[in-house]
Amino acid sequence: MPTLGASPAAVPQRSVIAAATPTLWGSGDEDDADTKSAVHNDTDALQWSEHEVVLLHWRLLQEIEALADPETPLEAKFDTLRWVFTEREKDALPFSFVNCLRVVGCSPLSPIAYCGSVDAEEVRDCIRAGVRRWLTATLDRYPDWVREAVARNPVWIESQLIRNPQWLNEQVRAVVASQGELFA
Numbered sequence: 001m002p003t004l005g006a007s008p009a010a011v012p013q014r015s016v017i018a019a020a021t022p023t024l025w026g027s028g029d030e031d032d033a034d035t036k037s038a039v040h041n042d043t044d045a046l047q048w049s050e051h052e053v054v055l056l057h058w059r060l061l062q063e064i065e066a067l068a069d070p071e072t073p074l075e076a077k078f079d080t081l082r083w084v085f086t087e088r089e090k091d092a093l094p095f096s097f098v099n100c101l102r103v104v105g106c107s108p109l110s111p112i113a114y115c116g117s118v119d120a121e122e123v124r125d126c127i128r129a130g131v132r133r134w135l136t137a138t139l140d141r142y143p144d145w146v147r148e149a150v151a152r153n154p155v156w157i158e159s160q161l162i163r164n165p166q167w168l169n170e171q172v173r174a175v176v177a178s179q180g181e182l183f184a
Helices: 033-040 050-068 074-084 097-106 120-139 146-153 154-163 169-182
Strands: none
Touching: 033 120, 033 146, 050 074, 050 120, 050 146, 074 120, 120 146, 146 154, 146 169, 154 169
16 A cells, blocks of 8 residues: 555556455446456456546545536435445445545545545535435426425335336326326
């Protein structure tokens, strides 16, 4: 593991970190034949550089920005919120919200300036403060009956979206189609 003062040039370019990384994502180099074959062959583990692993942690944290975008689907927002507010015993797992904060905040390979250890609870509190506004902005794009259904039974709506991310869109289309036939 590189020290905090190590420059990116001093870090090995292709260290193996297969135990903590997914095996379906490549290095981002679409022309890499080894990556293509590894994606299609489950027995091969991809090799990730430490820099790529840090960037993956950063990419996961960037999903939080999508919470404020009214265009982000409800299912994606629920998924991100579930990740941020997961059980505390999962905080030490690879790619947990807390672990992503730690890696991005402390790694010399991070795409942001070094900020050290970040208090996950403070970040969660900031996210918690915006959740109602962000969900309302997304729900305002739907008909009144959808907003009422989410307000009455958000857990049931979430379970439907987990089973089928397009479920809500399908319901809206079905109602619009049936109303169109009533006035035809």
